[in-house]
Amino acid sequence: MDTRPWNDPATDFRLAVEGAGSAVLLAEDAGALAGAVMVGFDGHRGWVYYLGVNPARQRLGHGRTLMAAAEQWLSARQCPKIMLMVRHDNAATQAFYAALGYDAQAVETLGKRLDGR
Numbered sequence: 001m002d003t004r005p006w007n008d009p010a011t012d013f014r015l016a017v018e019g020a021g022s023a024v025l026l027a028e029d030a031g032a033l034a035g036a037v038m039v040g041f042d043g044h045r046g047w048v049y050y051l052g053v054n055p056a057r058q059r060l061g062h063g064r065t066l067m068a069a070a071e072q073w074l075s076a077r078q079c080p081k082i083m084l085m086v087r088h089d090n091a092a093t094q095a096f097y098a099a100l101g102y103d104a105q106a107v108e109t110l111g112k113r114l115d116g117r
């Protein structure tokens with residue numbers, strides 16, 4: 001999975017696994033890792049990051065299964081709504097999320113770096 005140079009997936013993974021309000025869920029296929037997704041609940045909304053399926057194992061339902069697992073993980077914690085961000089140039093992934101019933105929200109995503117990068 002391509003990641004942006006300013007992201008640090010290894011550190012993000014460790015923090016998500018160690019955190020009480022977050023997890024990394026894995027999909028297995030024939031004894032091998034097929035995909036993963038990071039999920040967290042901040043008390044108001046549930047957020048999903050880094051959904052990725054091995055390119056050799058895509059279009060087999062693993063992405064759908066991982067998102068269903070993330071939804072269940074959040075629902076079990078009384079989280080009322082799941083949120084995620086998709087880049088505007090990632091049309092294939094937007095089609096994937098549309099197939100799963102996700103739609104665009106009438107909000108602008110704002111951000112500010114706190115780590116000086």
Ligand SMILES: CC(C)(COP(=O)(O)OP(=O)(O)OC[C@H]1O[C@@H](n2cnc3c(N)ncnc32)[C@H](O)[C@@H]1OP(=O)(O)O)[C@@H](O)C(=O)NCCC(=O)NCCS
Pocket residue numbers: 001002050051052053054057058059060061062063064065085086087090092093095096097099100
């Ligand atoms: C997006 C991604 C996770 C989807 O995983 P996947 O296991 O291939 O998806 P699924 O097999 O569960 O697909 C479920 C449905 O989504 C839709 N879909 C999936 N990939 C699609 C694509 N490339 N174009 C259009 N629709 C797509 C289809 O309706 C599909 O059902 P079908 O295969 O019966 O037609 C995978 O393509 C991926 O890892 N992409 C690269 C990383 C990425 O962009 N991650 C998201 C960051 S926000």
